[in-house]
Amino acid sequence: MAKVPITLTVNGQTTTKDVEPRTLLVHHLREALYLTGTHVGCDTSQCGACTVHVDGEAVKSCTMFAVQVGGSSVTTIEGIGEIGHLHPLQQGFWEMHGAQCGYCTPGMIMSAADLLQHTPNPSEDQIRHGLEGNFCRCTGYHNIIRAVQHAAQHMSPQRELAQAADD
Amino acid sequence: MTEKYFGKAMKRVEDPRFITGAGNYTDDISVLGMVHAAMVRSPYAHATIKSIDSSAALALPGVLAVLVGKDLVDAGINPIPTGWLLPDLKISAHHAIQPHEVNHVGDIVAVVIAESRAIAEDAVAIVEVEYEALECVVLGSAALAEGAVQVHPEAPGNLAFDWAIGDAAAVDAEFAKADRIVKLQLRNHRLVPNAIETRASLAEYRRAGDEYTLHTTSQNPHIHRVMLGAFIMGIPEHKLRIVSPDVGGGFGSKIFQYPEEVICLFAAKRLNKPVKWTARRSEAFISDAQGRDHETVAEAAVMNDGTLLALRVDTIANMGAYLTTFAPAVPTYLYGTLLNGTYKWKAIHAHVRGAYTNTVGVDAYRGAGRPEATYVVERMVSTVALELGLDPVDVRRKNFIQPSEFPYQTPVALVYDSGNYEPALDMALEKLGYKDLRAKQAEMRKAGKYIGIGVSTYVEACGLAPSALVGQLGAQAGQWESALIRVAASGKVEVLTGSHSHGQGHETAFAQVVADELQIPVEDIAIVHGDTARLPHGWGSYGSRSAPVGVSAIKMAANKINDKAKRIAAHLLEAAPEDVVHENGVFHVAGVPEASKSFFDVSLMAHLAHNYPADLEPGLEATHFYDPKNFVYPFGTHLAVVEVDGATGKTKLIRYVCVDDCGPIINPLIVEGQVHGGVAQGMGQALLENAVYDESGNMTSGTYMDYAMPRADDMVQLEIGHTVTPSPHNPLGLKGIGESGTISSTAAVANAVIDALAPFNVRHLDMPFTPEKVWRAMHSAKLAEAADD
Ligand code: FES
Ligand code: FES
Numbered sequence: 001m002a003k004v005p006i007t008l009t010v011n012g013q014t015t016t017k018d019v020e021p022r023t024l025l026v027h028h029l030r031e032a033l034y035l036t037g038t039h040v041g042c043d044t045s046q047c048g049a050c051t052v053h054v055d056g057e058a059v060k061s062c063t064m065f066a067v068q069v070g071g072s073s074v075t076t077i078e079g080i081g082e083i084g085h086l087h088p089l090q091q092g093f094w095e096m097h098g099a100q101c102g103y104c105t106p107g108m109i110m111s112a113a114d115l116l117q118h119t120p121n122p123s124e125d126q127i128r129h130g131l132e133g134n135f136c137r138c139t140g141y142h143n144i145i146r147a148v149q150h151a152a153q154h155m156s157p158q159r160e161l162a163q164a165a166d167d
Numbered sequence: 168m169t170e171k172y173f174g175k176a177m178k179r180v181e182d183p184r185f186i187t188g189a190g191n192y193t194d195d196i197s198v199l200g201m202v203h204a205a206m207v208r209s210p211y212a213h214a215t216i217k218s219i220d221s222s223a224a225l226a227l228p229g230v231l232a233v234l235v236g237k238d239l240v241d242a243g244i245n246p247i248p249t250g251w252l253l254p255d256l257k258i259s260a261h262h263a264i265q266p267h268e269v270n271h272v273g274d275i276v277a278v279v280i281a282e283s284r285a286i287a288e289d290a291v292a293i294v295e296v297e298y299e300a301l302e303c304v305v306l307g308s309a310a311l312a313e314g315a316v317q318v319h320p321e322a323p324g325n326l327a328f329d330w331a332i333g334d335a336a337a338v339d340a341e342f343a344k345a346d347r348i349v350k351l352q353l354r355n356h357r358l359v360p361n362a363i364e365t366r367a368s369l370a371e372y373r374r375a376g377d378e379y380t381l382h383t384t385s386q387n388p389h390i391h392r393v394m395l396g397a398f399i400m401g402i403p404e405h406k407l408r409i410v411s412p413d414v415g416g417g418f419g420s421k422i423f424q425y426p427e428e429v430i431c432l433f434a435a436k437r438l439n440k441p442v443k444w445t446a447r448r449s450e451a452f453i454s455d456a457q458g459r460d461h462e463t464v465a466e467a468a469v470m471n472d473g474t475l476l477a478l479r480v481d482t483i484a485n486m487g488a489y490l491t492t493f494a495p496a497v498p499t500y501l502y503g504t505l506l507n508g509t510y511k512w513k514a515i516h517a518h519v520r521g522a523y524t525n526t527v528g529v530d531a532y533r534g535a536g537r538p539e540a541t542y543v544v545e546r547m548v549s550t551v552a553l554e555l556g557l558d559p560v561d562v563r564r565k566n567f568i569q570p571s572e573f574p575y576q577t578p579v580a581l582v583y584d585s586g587n588y589e590p591a592l593d594m595a596l597e598k599l600g601y602k603d604l605r606a607k608q609a610e611m612r613k614a615g616k617y618i619g620i621g622v623s624t625y626v627e628a629c630g631l632a633p634s635a636l637v638g639q640l641g642a643q644a645g646q647w648e649s650a651l652i653r654v655a656a657s658g659k660v661e662v663l664t665g666s667h668s669h670g671q672g673h674e675t676a677f678a679q680v681v682a683d684e685l686q687i688p689v690e691d692i693a694i695v696h697g698d699t700a701r702l703p704h705g706w707g708s709y710g711s712r713s714a715p716v717g718v719s720a721i722k723m724a725a726n727k728i729n730d731k732a733k734r735i736a737a738h739l740l741e742a743a744p745e746d747v748v749h750e751n752g753v754f755h756v757a758g759v760p761e762a763s764k765s766f767f768d769v770s771l772m773a774h775l776a777h778n779y780p781a782d783l784e785p786g787l788e789a790t791h792f793y794d795p796k797n798f799v800y801p802f803g804t805h806l807a808v809v810e811v812d813g814a815t816g817k818t819k820l821i822r823y824v825c826v827d828d829c830g831p832i833i834n835p836l837i838v839e840g841q842v843h844g845g846v847a848q849g850m851g852q853a854l855l856e857n858a859v860y861d862e863s864g865n866m867t868s869g870t871y872m873d874y875a876m877p878r879a880d881d882m883v884q885l886e887i888g889h890t891v892t893p894s895p896h897n898p899l900g901l902k903g904i905g906e907s908g909t910i911s912s913t914a915a916v917a918n919a920v921i922d923a924l925a926p927f928n929v930r931h932l933d934m935p936f937t938p939e940k941v942w943r944a945m946h947s948a949k950l951a952e953a954a955d956d
Contacts, residue, residue, distance in 0.1 A: 022285065036195035037188015039415070041363040042448040046871030049363055077188035090186040094178055097836045100844060101670030102185025103364040103415025109186065128880040135871070137363050137416050138670045140847030140908075141879040143840060 006070040010035065011079025019066045025059075026050040028066035029076060037077040037106045041135065048134030051107040051114075052076045058114030060133070077106035080113065088151040089113055098147030100138035108134050112148045121152055172679035172689055176836040179675040180689075181668070190413045193367040193382050194445045201369070202231060204431055204444040205287035207277035207294045208453065209269035212525035212864020213303035213318070216267055219277055220295040229286035231438060233294060235277045236266030239433060247424050247489075248398050250390075251496040252641045253328045259319035259523070261489040263399075263426035263433075269298070270318060270488035271525050272864050273453030278430050280438060284445075303525035305860040307485030308462050310522040318488065318523040327486050327521035328495060332503040332579050337514035338468075341477030345468035349551050354933040355539050357460035357485070357858040359868075360532045361876060362669075364415020365446035366455065370431035372439060378406045379435070383428055385411040385697075386421045386667050387707020390492070390644065392699050394424040400432060411697040414669035418848070419531035420455045421669065422709045423492040427454075452869035457858055458532025460485040461498065461539050467547050473555055473562040477514040480506055480543060486521045487528035493642075494530040495521065500640050501536025501628075501710075507577035508544035509588050509626045509802060510566040515578040525864045531709060533848055533909040537627045545623045545914035546931070549921070553930065559622045559918070560596065564589065567624075574895075581628055583800045584894050587828070591890045592624055595804040595826040598886050604808070612926055617811045618821070619923025623915035626802040629711035629903035632795035647794035648712070649703040650720035652681070652728050654787035656774035658767035660685065662724075663695045665705010666717030670844075671905060672837040673713060679833055680718055680899070684725035685732075686752040687766050703790055711801075711903025714833065719897045720793035727789035735772055735787075736764045738780045799894040799902040803827035805915040807850070811923045816942025818854055818920055820881070825911070826888040829904040838904050839887055845908020846885060851877040853916035857935050875935075 003018035010033060017032050029035045029052065038061060041049035050062045053075040081087030089109045092098065099105040108131065115122060115130035122130060127148045128141070136144060184190050221233035239262065246260035264275050277294055281287035302316040309315060310325040318325050342348060369382040379402060385391055388409035396407040414421060427444050435442045446454065462483045468476040484498030503517035534541075548566075552559040567588045568575050575583040596602075601620070608618050631637050634645040651663040662681055666673055674694040682689040695701055708717070729749060736754030737744040740762060748757045755763035772779060773787035808822040823846060832838050855875040859868045868874040893900025913934070920936045921929060929944045943950065 020285070030195075031197070034197075035188070036192075037190070039192070039364070040194075041365070042871050044448065044870045044872055047363060047448075077186075082187055083183050086186070093186050094182045097179065097182075097672075097840050099179075099182055099185045100672070100840055101362070101364065101414065101416040102181070102190045103192065103362075105185050105190075106188045124884070125880075128882075131879040135363055135876055135878065137361055137418070137848070137876070138844045139840060140843035140845075140877070140885070141882045142843040142885055144879070145884065 004067060006067055008069060009073040011075060021065065021067050023066045024062050025064045025066045025069055026061035029061060035076050035078050039103055039106060041103065048111055049104055049107040051110040051134065053110060053114065058111050077109060087113070088154045089148070091154065092147035092151035096143045096146040096150050098139065098143045104134060104136040108136065108144055112151070116152055116155060120155065172682045173833055175679065175834065177675055177679060177834055179672050180678065181672065181674045192364055192413045192415055193369060193384050196369055196382055196412070198371065198441045201441040201443055202280055202282055202438065203284040203287045204434060204442050205279050205284065205291045206275045206427065206450065207279065207291050207296065209272060209274040209276055211269060211298050211300050212272050213301040214269050214298040215301065216269065216276055217297040217299055221277065223293040223295065224279055224290035227286065227290050229282040230279060230290045231282065232280045232434070233277055234264065234434060236262055236264040239264055240266055242433070243401060244429065244433060245399050247426065247429065248394065249490040249495065250492040250643045252643060253330055253495045253499060256328050256495055257322035257326065258490055259321045263429035271527050272866065273527060275426050278434065280434050280442060303864045305524050305526050305862065305864050307460065307483040307522040307524060310524045311483060311520060318525060322523050325523040327490060327523050329520050330499045331516065331518045333516035334514055334578065335516045338477045338479050338516040341514050342468040345476050346471040347469050349467045349469060349547065349554055351465045351547055351550055351931060353463045353465065353543060353546060355459045355461040355463065355542055356934060357529065358458040358532055358852055358856050359452055359858045359874060360418045360420035360455060360458060362416030362418055362420055365448060365451045366421065366425065366427065367445040368428050368431045369441060369443045370435035371441040372435040374439065379432055380408045380410065381428060381432055382410045382412060384414050384421050385409065386417040386669055386709055388667065388697055388699050389665065389704050390707055391424060391428065395428060395432065399429055408700040411667060417669045418533040419458065419535055419709060423456050423530055449870060452866055453527060456491050456528050456530035457487065458529060459539060460529050463543055465543050465547055467551055469551050471555060473551065473557050473565050475510050475512055475551070475566045478506060478512050478547065480517040482517065482519045484519055484521050485524050485526065485529060487524060487526045489528045491528040491530040494528060496641065497531050497536045502540045504579045504581050505537050505540035505628055506544055507579055508541065509568060509624050511568055512578060517579065526860055533845065534906045535710065537906065538849065538910045538913055541623065541625045541910050542914045542917070545625065546917060549622065549918045550931065560601065563622065563624045564592065582797065583626065584797055584896055585892050586626065586800060586802050587890065587892045588624060588802060591802065591826040591828055592804040594888045594890065595806050595824050598888055599806045599822070599824045615813060617813060617923045617926065619809050619811065619919040619921065621807040621915045621917065621919025621922055623805045623911045623918065625805065625911040626800055627907055627910045628798045628800055629906065630715035630795060630799045631710055631712065632716065632798060634794050645706060647706070647792050648716040648720045649705040649790065649792050650724040651703050651790045652724045652788065654728060654770045654773065656771050658687065658691060658770040660687065660692045661695055662692060662721060663702045664717055664721060665702060665707065666713040667696050667708040671708065671713060671841065672834065676833045676837050677718060677721060680721060681725055684722060685728060685766060686749065711905040714901040714903055715799045715894065715897055716793060716795055718899065718901055719795065720791050722898045723793050724789045724791035727791060728787060731787060732769045734780055734783055735769045739764050739768065739772060739778065796896045799897065801827065801829040801902040801904060801907050803907065803911065805911040807912065807915040807919040809916065809919040809923055811920065811941055813945060816938035816945060818936050818941055820850055820854065820883055820916065822886065823883055824886040826890060827904065827907050828890040828892050829907065830893045830900045830902040831891055832889065841904045842887060842908045843885055845906060846912040847877045847882055849909040849912030850916045852913045853934050854936055855881065
């Protein structure tokens with residue numbers, strides 16, 4: 001199949017690769033860019049394991065072709081934090097034992113990050129509702145809820161500080 | 168004082184990789200020259216294969232090969248064996264690629280190997296297979312009925328086995344004495360395990376040494392090495408390395424030997440290229456071993472005061488099309504033996520028939536037989552209470568085995584090691600506020616609102632053992648576990664364990680135990696698992712065996728390290744070993760703590776052997792193979808509260824309280840995590856999940872759009888407590904906790920729903936409690952009236 005070039009900025013790095021038009025974004029990330037932190041858990045867009053951010057919004061990367069996001073900026077789990085500089089959600093998942101097998105975890109974190117962007121102090125119900133698109137088979141969601149709450153608590157003061165600085 | 172790690176809610180050491188996307192799952196691994204496999208699967212539940220034409224597929228650019236069943240048979244590849252043999256078991260050959268006949272939708276008839284997965288999948292669509300469709304049967308009882316379609320010629324009447332346990336005459340005698348006989352007909356429907364990571368394999372073959380390496384999603388890599396190497400493919404075990412890297416959940420479904428590993432290994436040698444296969448979710452639904460699927464009639468003989476006398480159980484277990492690795496054990500030794508529950512039944516008899524059907528094979532799924540048994544017992548006890556007008560808590564309490572009665576011989580073979588059931592029950596009732604909630608329930612009913620409280624006071628049997636016993640019962644495997652502790656010159660420690668972690672946090676919990684035993688910082692310890700090239704033989708993780716068996720092996724190996732370390736330290740301290748004590752992280756002569764040797768001093772000298780006891784081997788390494796004396800028996804009380812919407816029939820879990828006793832807790836964070844996940848899976852069965860086959864054997868719930876797994880908004884935050892009753896027969900008193908949640912919660916939630924429906928005279932409904940089913944039950948009186956008009 002004829003390939004077409006696409007240029008993407010992924011986790012701050014811009015690369016151009018030739019892809020088959022039918023390549024899903026998730027496969028492009030995993031197989032062409034070796035960013036295997038984004039997982040695949042289904043083939044019907046139901047599990048959320050593949051969640052990444054495209055231009056700041058959470059999307060299921062199995063529902064998009066790589067060619068659809070040409071020119072966009074993509075953030076994956078590898079891009080939101082690292083050991084030593086963890087994202088508050090990564091820290092929350094660690095502190096609260098929000099990951100067991102870890103397979104759903106990157107997608108959960110990326111979905112939760114989107115939730116907290118729109119709802120900085122979510123209620124338990126809002127968290128449950130916000131993560132409805134992500135399956136976890138290991139945790140019963142109990143500690144995932146606590147992880148998100150932990151992150152929300154640790155993020156809001158930072159935000160307030162940032163805002164105060166802006167004012 | 169050195170820090171004590173046992174009992175600490177330590178953050179997990181495996182998490183940094185998982186939260187940063189650095190986990191290393193099978194499908195994340197790519198190697199040079201790798202090609203891809205895609206399976207051609209039968210769309211028929213039962214058919215003969217007339218012909219396969221792969222010419223169009225082979226003509227597609229990028230397609231390298233299409234292999235069929237005959238290719239494997241001609242090369243001497245054997246069928247996949249069953250790993251648990253019952254007397255007079257009827258086994259039908261299960262070939263990795265079926266050469267002549269397919270027996271369920273999803274059975275493999277060919278494999279395409281191509282340069283990319285996409286090309287391989289394109290080619291699958293154009294492999295022309297001509298089938299002659301045969302009649303099929305999907306329900307266990309239908310398969311055993313007169314005149315049913317024959318699935319396999321080897322099993323007349325589709326009867327795979329006919330098994331019984333207990334004293335039928337003693338049961339009859341108790342039934343004759345009873346005030347009342349309570350009967351229940353129960354369907355424990357089929358489930359799909361659905362680990363979020365699908366199965367995957369990457370097979371590599373090296374011509375230089377005629378050696379294979381298989382990366383695969385496994386809970387027990389050595390079991391695969393034995394089965395693939397010795398039984399199926401004739402590869403010497405020392406030429407076959409199985410690596411099970413990070414695994415995204417198992418729940419039993421990754422114990423078994425599946426066809427795809429055989430196919431990938433075979434193709435890797437045939438093509439002399441690494442071959443990768445990763446299941447799509449839609450494939451997982453029709454190829455991962457499934458769970459449960461019982462049809463049961465149970466009768467209890469009881470007295471009017473609630474005394475339980477005897478239990479008689481007759482079960483048809485749907486085994487699917489093939490007897491997979493441990494399948495025959497699940498509805499027999501893991502089910503019939505647990506029908507005693509926590510009660511003092513005077514007699515029990517269970518009769519189980521295994522039925523072949525044209526469905527995916529059924530094997531161990533989280534709990535494996537024990538959730539099915541607990542469902543029967545706990546539903547029965549609650550039904551007894553309902554019929555006698557007694558409180559379900561009182562009936563349980565009245566019949567509990569008492570703490571003084573352990574070890575307790577049940578009428579169905581097991582000897583419970585230890586237990587103390589009432590404190591767990593009391594703690595759970597207290598947490599829930601049971602009495603007040605009952606009063607509130609009565610008030611709410613007056614207002615037309617329906618909540619239900621479900622009770623399940625379970626016991627389970629885990630850490631199957633000893634090996635000689637399970638061998639007598641038919642296991643073709645040992646049930647011990649291995650540990651190898653290797654101390655480096657610098658005092659850093661590698662612990663190689665045969666237990667496999669696929670979410671259970673072994674890398675943390677096991678290290679906590681070793682840190683205490685060796686009195687060293689936990690950071691100095693690495694837990695290694697999942698690679699047959701590094702580990703001594705081990706049997707892997709299933710049946711909640713990692714803590715009671717795997718950790719016990721580690722504890723025993725640590726004892727050996729300490730014994731040797733003490734001798735080395737004694738030499739360095741110029742003292743007799745019996746005078747040396749090991750405390751606060753150092754070795755010193757008793758009463759002389761000023762002169763001491765550290766673990767590092769000892770490790771270094773063990774390697775240098777410069778100043779060293781003459782009669783001692785250098786090095787500091789110890790192996791222990793631990794074979795337990797008995798199973799362990801965790802127990803507890805689970806209380807579920809549901810609310811049923813009278814207008815829609817929708818059932819919502821609103822509270823869940825559980826108090827579990829798994830003996831001493833290594834890491835409460837991890838133990839509670841296991842309970843959370845287990846409860847979600849058990850409640851999922853009660854309210855949501857159902858693997859549905861249509862009459863033609865198509866799975867109609869074969870995607871995540873149709874198979875309802877619990878999502879975040881289906882669950883509540885659990886209210887958890889613990890009691891601690893150690894096992895008397897393993898060195899740390901540990902019991903398992905991986906399956907308790909699932910074992911107990913299905914029954915607790917089911918009992919809650921039936922309790923909510925009491926005002927509607929509902930005595931029993933089969934799971935899952937979908938809104939329509941519940942609504943119909945609530946309106947059945949009205950519906951019947953309407954029908955009469
Ligand atoms: S892989 Fe994208 S939603 Fe499941
Ligand atoms: S941690 Fe295993 S699926 Fe969520």
